[in-house]
Amino acid sequence: MAIEFKHVNYIYSPGSPLEKKGLDDISFKLEENKFITLVGHTGSGKSTLMQHFNALLKPTSGEIDIAGMTIDSHSNNRQLKELRRHVSIVFQFPESQLFENTVLDDIAFGPKNFGYSEKEALDLAEEWLIKVGLDPEVGKKSPFDLSGGQMRRVAIAGVLAYQPDILCLDEPAAGLDPNAKKQMMQLFSDYQKAGHTVILVTHNMNDVADYADDVLVLEQGKLVKQATPRELFSDPQWLKDHYLDMPTAGQFAMQLKNYKFGENPLSLDELVAGIRKNLKR
Numbered sequence: 209m210a211i212e213f214k215h216v217n218y219i220y221s222p223g224s225p226l227e228k229k230g231l232d233d234i235s236f237k238l239e240e241n242k243f244i245t246l247v248g249h250t251g252s253g254k255s256t257l258m259q260h261f262n263a264l265l266k267p268t269s270g271e272i273d274i275a276g277m278t279i280d281s282h283s284n285n286r287q288l289k290e291l292r293r294h295v296s297i298v299f300q301f302p303e304s305q306l307f308e309n310t311v312l313d314d315i316a317f318g319p320k321n322f323g324y325s326e327k328e329a330l331d332l333a334e335e336w337l338i339k340v341g342l343d344p345e346v347g348k349k350s351p352f353d354l355s356g357g358q359m360r361r362v363a364i365a366g367v368l369a370y371q372p373d374i375l376c377l378d379e380p381a382a383g384l385d386p387n388a389k390k391q392m393m394q395l396f397s398d399y400q401k402a403g404h405t406v407i408l409v410t411h412n413m414n415d416v417a418d419y420a421d422d423v424l425v426l427e428q429g430k431l432v433k434q435a436t437p438r439e440l441f442s443d444p445q446w447l448k449d450h451y452l453d454m455p456t457a458g459q460f461a462m463q464l465k466n467y468k469f470g471e472n473p474l475s476l477d478e479l480v481a482g483i484r485k486n487l488k489r
């Protein structure tokens with residue numbers, strides 16, 4: 209199911225002295241089953257946009273076609289429960305929402321909430337506990353006896369277990385060590401490849417280069433670019449003008465003044481291949 213935003217505006221506290229435009233005439237279309245990244249500086253509107261994907265915020269004007277539904281300022285709450293089964297948002301530090309006595313019960317909570325029987329939900333919980341890389345024995349523990357990284361996995365397993373078609377993630381790897389972060393990003397990449405849409409808010413251009421099919425760039429509530437990572441990172445001047453970084457491999461290549469790279473490398477592999485070519489010249 210494709211996603212389309214049509215002239216979406218969102219205003220915080222309209223008519224009050226605190227009135228603030230969060231989104232400004234946003235229009236775009238996303239193909240289904242892609243890995244999308246959402247980038248932009250602090251305050252550019254990423255979280256505001258994200259919350260429109262499952263109507264935690266509804267457009268002040270304009271409309272959104274998502275998961276076979278159309279959301280506008282009048283959408284009612286019954287429609288929204290159905291939407292939230294298909295579109296899930298994982299906010300930063302989701303482990304702060306864990307509350308059940310055991311890890312398995314916590315993971316099963318999501319599927320139960322969306323209509324699975326007790327048994328089905330527990331079966332899914334056992335399956336996803338392993339898929340997120342935890343030992344089955346962990347299932348019987350209290351979530352509060354786990355490390356921070358393990359708690360994060362449990363919280364994410366609770367969302368993946370009911371298999372939302374569209375998974376929205378707000379900096380899900382924040383605060384994890386590099387190894388744990390890589391494993392978590394791989395989990396999301398696998399989830400997308402298994403036939404789901406993943407939408408990731410990130411400040412990290414390496415994540416954009418490594419995982420994204422498509423990038424949306426926000427600035428002051430406006431969409432200023434929709435592109436592939438290759439297109440975005442092939443224009444260093446545009447990035448500079450918009451105070452955005454190049455991925456590490458591209459930055460490194462730009463420092464090698466006497467080397468010629470056909471395209472700015474996006475990954476370590478591309479950087480190494482480019483350097484090898486130059487050494488053979």
Ligand SMILES: Nc1ncnc2c1ncn2[C@@H]1O[C@H](COP(=O)(O)OP(=O)(O)OP(=O)(O)O)[C@@H](O)[C@H]1O
Pocket residue numbers: 220221226228229230248249250251252253254255256257
């Ligand atoms: N509840 C609110 N009430 C009023 N204004 C808000 C509210 N939440 C966000 N804003 C404003 O809306 C704009 C967009 O904020 P938003 O949180 O969506 O940005 P962001 O790109 O997610 O930032 P960050 O990277 O810091 O999370 C900002 O100017 C912000 O101050």
